[in-house]
Amino acid sequence: MAAGDMEEAPRGRATAEMVAERANVSRVAVSRAFNPHASLKADKRALILRIAQELNYTPDRAARALVSGRSHLVGVIVPDVCSYWESQEIDALTTALQAEGFATLLFKTRTDYSMDEQLLAYMRGFNPDSVIAFVENVKPKTLARFLDRAVPIYVHYPMEGEEEPKGGPLHDRLNVLQRDGIEQAVALLQGFGARRIAYVSGVDKSQANGAREQTLREVMEERGMEPPIVVRGDFSYEAAYQSTIDLFRIGEGADAIFAANDVGAFGAMDALRHELKLRVPEDVKVVGFDDIAQSHWKSYNLTTVKFDLDERVRALVRLILRRLNSPDAPGLQETLNTRLVVRGTVG
Numbered sequence: 001m002a003a004g005d006m007e008e009a010p011r012g013r014a015t016a017e018m019v020a021e022r023a024n025v026s027r028v029a030v031s032r033a034f035n036p037h038a039s040l041k042a043d044k045r046a047l048i049l050r051i052a053q054e055l056n057y058t059p060d061r062a063a064r065a066l067v068s069g070r071s072h073l074v075g076v077i078v079p080d081v082c083s084y085w086e087s088q089e090i091d092a093l094t095t096a097l098q099a100e101g102f103a104t105l106l107f108k109t110r111t112d113y114s115m116d117e118q119l120l121a122y123m124r125g126f127n128p129d130s131v132i133a134f135v136e137n138v139k140p141k142t143l144a145r146f147l148d149r150a151v152p153i154y155v156h157y158p159m160e161g162e163e164e165p166k167g168g169p170l171h172d173r174l175n176v177l178q179r180d181g182i183e184q185a186v187a188l189l190q191g192f193g194a195r196r197i198a199y200v201s202g203v204d205k206s207q208a209n210g211a212r213e214q215t216l217r218e219v220m221e222e223r224g225m226e227p228p229i230v231v232r233g234d235f236s237y238e239a240a241y242q243s244t245i246d247l248f249r250i251g252e253g254a255d256a257i258f259a260a261n262d263v264g265a266f267g268a269m270d271a272l273r274h275e276l277k278l279r280v281p282e283d284v285k286v287v288g289f290d291d292i293a294q295s296h297w298k299s300y301n302l303t304t305v306k307f308d309l310d311e312r313v314r315a316l317v318r319l320i321l322r323r324l325n326s327p328d329a330p331g332l333q334e335t336l337n338t339r340l341v342v343r344g345t346v347g
Contacts, residue, residue: 014057023051034059035101074320075105075123075131075150077138079113083235084263084292086134092313093132100317102129113137113205120146130320136207144169149327153319157211160218172319172332174312176208179215181305181338185258185287186219188303188346194256194285198247199228200268202235202260209235209260212289216258229254233264240267241275248276254284256346262288262295265302269345286345301344311336 016030023030025048032038033048052058074097080086094104105126109115113135123131124146131143131152143152153172160179189197199216202209216228231247233239240259244267247253257272259265265288272278272286280286288295291306315334322332 014052014055016057016059018055019048019052019057022055023048031059070129070324071127072102073105073126073128074102075107075126075128077107077109077115077131077133077135079109079135081106081108084294085261085290088292089134089309089312092309093316096313096317097320100321102320109135109138113203115142117146124148129324132316132320137205140169140171143171151323151327153316153323155208157208159211159214170331172323173334174315174319175333175335176307176312177335177337178208178212178305179219179338181289181340182212182215183219184340185303185305186216186223186225188340188342189256189258189285189287190223190225192281192285192346195225196252196254197225197228197256197258198231198254200231200233200240200243200257200259200264202233202264204232206235212260228258233260235261235264237263237267237270240264241271244268244271245275248272248278256285256287258287258289260289262290262292262302262304264288265304265345266294266300269300269302281345281347285347287340291341295341296343303343303346304341305338306341307338308336 016027019030020027025044029040029044030048032040033045076090076093078086078090081090090106097104105123105128107115107119107123115138120143127148128150131147131150133143133152133154136154140152140154151170151172153174156173156175157178158175186197197220199213201213213230220226220228229247229251231243233243240263244257257265257268259268265286269280269286272280272284278284286302288302288304291304294300295302295304315336319332319334323329
């Protein structure tokens with residue numbers, strides 16, 4: 001059929017019934033064609049989607065939400081959208097959620113990791129199916145006041161011997177165990193003769209940073225080493241760069257630097273090499289944390305404790321789907337571990 005002979009699409013908004021009539025299928029088949037997980041013959045799905053495109057038809061999300069009780073929206077609360085780790089995680093998470101039929105709503109906290117209650121009220125208006133809180137400062141008891149059926153998910157960094165929380169609003173957790181990766185890093189540093197280890201910290205308010213520093217202290221004590229020299233930072237390149245200069249020019253220096261994140265490790269390495277004229281790893285060894293994409297760049301080639309980003313994202317998506325399938329279940333949990341990735345900054 002020539003383009004000029006094609007029946008014109010209706011001027012008003014096309015409906016599922018119009019698509020069904022043109023494709024000679026049921027209204028239900030049209031709905032199933034737009035659900036990638038619904039069973040439908042490939043040729044029938046292709047026909048429906050082609051006719052839907054011709055008619056400029058798209059499913060009405062609001063109407064579907066009224067029928068199903070689900071908005072297919074996931075709220076994501078983050079402290080930062082520009083930092084390397086957060087931007088890579090948000091990108092991977094958004095891609096995975098879209099593959100499952102969800103859209104992402106992104107909300108950013110204040111600089112102190114708290115969240116404006118007006119913004120929380122705004123989030124509630126979208127009626128999200130789930131909310132992932134990457135900042136522990138926005139507490140479950142706070143979120144619970146602004147969510148209806150959604151159960152929030154928190155990323156948690158448990159310590160050995162830590163008791164499970166009791167009471168409080170229902171929430172799900174992704175537990176990230178940091179000890180294995182830190183133990184491997186300290187063992188490697190000690191094996192290469194490092195005795196004085198400096199820890200370039202992250203933001204004080206960060207639970208991840210607090211657990212990281214405490215675990216490092218415990219591991220070093222267990223291995224008969226002196227406590228780490230704590231150099232205060234804020235996860236940024238600039239703070240780590242300046243703190244490393246101060247450590248060597250004002251303090252007594254260190255055999256190794258263990259940074260709270262990879263970006264801090266980059267700052268420390270550049271300060272050592274370009275400002276202090278020290279060699280990495282011959283003079284000072286460096287370990288980072290996260291294993292962001294830039295860690296394997298040749299200019300850094302960073303030894304680092306790895307969070308497996310793909311595993312993290314899969315675990316978060318599983319928590320969302322499990323909760324939607326079992327809305328009344330008690331708190332759900334997924335657990336991930338860390339491991340050391342050895343490159344060229346220790347040796």
